[in-house]
Amino acid sequence: MSYIVSTRHVSKEYKGKEVVSDVSMNIERGQIYGLLGPNGAGKTTLMKMLLNLVKPTSGEIEMFGEKLMPGSVELFKRIGSIIEYPIFYEKMTAVENLELHCEYMGFYNKHAIQEALERVNLTSVDGKAVGEFSLGMKQRLGMARAIMTKPELLILDEPINGLDPVGIKEFRNLLRILSKEYRMTLLVSSHLLGEIEQVADTIGILQGGKFIREMSMQDMRSEQTEYIEIVTPHCKEAAFVLENQLGVSNFKIIGDSMIRIYESRWTQQELTKTLVLNDVGIESLNHKHTSLEDYFMQQIGGGEKHA
Numbered sequence: 001m002s003y004i005v006s007t008r009h010v011s012k013e014y015k016g017k018e019v020v021s022d023v024s025m026n027i028e029r030g031q032i033y034g035l036l037g038p039n040g041a042g043k044t045t046l047m048k049m050l051l052n053l054v055k056p057t058s059g060e061i062e063m064f065g066e067k068l069m070p071g072s073v074e075l076f077k078r079i080g081s082i083i084e085y086p087i088f089y090e091k092m093t094a095v096e097n098l099e100l101h102c103e104y105m106g107f108y109n110k111h112a113i114q115e116a117l118e119r120v121n122l123t124s125v126d127g128k129a130v131g132e133f134s135l136g137m138k139q140r141l142g143m144a145r146a147i148m149t150k151p152e153l154l155i156l157d158e159p160i161n162g163l164d165p166v167g168i169k170e171f172r173n174l175l176r177i178l179s180k181e182y183r184m185t186l187l188v189s190s191h192l193l194g195e196i197e198q199v200a201d202t203i204g205i206l207q208g209g210k211f212i213r214e215m216s217m218q219d220m221r222s223e224q225t226e227y228i229e230i231v232t233p234h235c236k237e238a239a240f241v242l243e244n245q246l247g248v249s250n251f252k253i254i255g256d257s258m259i260r261i262y263e264s265r266w267t268q269q270e271l272t273k274t275l276v277l278n279d280v281g282i283e284s285l286n287h288k289h290t291s292l293e294d295y296f297m298q299q300i301g302g303g304e305k306h307a
């Protein structure tokens, strides 16, 4: 398998503290790869290492099959990125900023500037200095700058920050277009699975600097569990009846009033009947499945604990 990005045991320490720890990740050409993790997980640091902005303490990085070295410069002509907040010359207009970027990248194509601005829906800002833009407009301009040279790989750090709901929807469509029509490979970080689950092909989960898991969204969806959820004010009594009358062993008690049963031996009717016959009042009893967000929270250790 040829990967566009491949890291081998990459770690980064700051003042003796490891903030990225032994990360081995692989991004296939043409994929939208979601790098997920809560604040401070190490997503930005990992992306900065891919862009040679931060030197790994140990480990190796390959980009486009080539080992990343301090002097690798040509590689970055094939990569577009937005890391943290995009920075611009505030007194210049959007077009002037993009023209300057073209010059810097050795790429000049007036048509590409207009096309990029149209792609991100930032067309009626002629004559306005970037310093007067809102955060969302700056994010759009950052995106225009990143895609203007049609890079093969696009690295976006929390790109949804600052966008309104319409902007988020447009942004997801843009990612799909860049992937499907422009055949770009995309690495997108987020702290919320919900923001990228609809577009990502693969997810890598980072927590406390450690790479917990890398899996396709398809596998992630198939790992969602089904369960029966009982809401009852008599949780302890219900658990006792389930265990002793029905032999149910695979269940969790959540808080004071909820039980989730992960085995399908008994129907909803049978469970209801047994609980009621044993004087256990029930508020509801329903068949459910975990959402991807629940799954993600479980992976990063923020899910419910076993009773």
Ligand SMILES: Nc1ncnc2c1ncn2[C@@H]1O[C@H](COP(=O)(O)OP(=O)(O)OP(=O)(O)O)[C@@H](O)[C@H]1O
Pocket (backbone or CB within 6 Å): 014, 019, 037, 038, 039, 040, 041, 042, 043, 044, 045, 046, 191
């Ligand atoms: N230059 C630095 N010096 C010291 N510590 C740093 C430096 N840069 C990052 N860190 C620390 O490394 C850890 C990971 O930070 P990083 O910004 O990579 O996480 P993140 O997952 O991108 O988080 P967020 O979503 O909040 O941006 C944090 O504890 C941060 O304080």
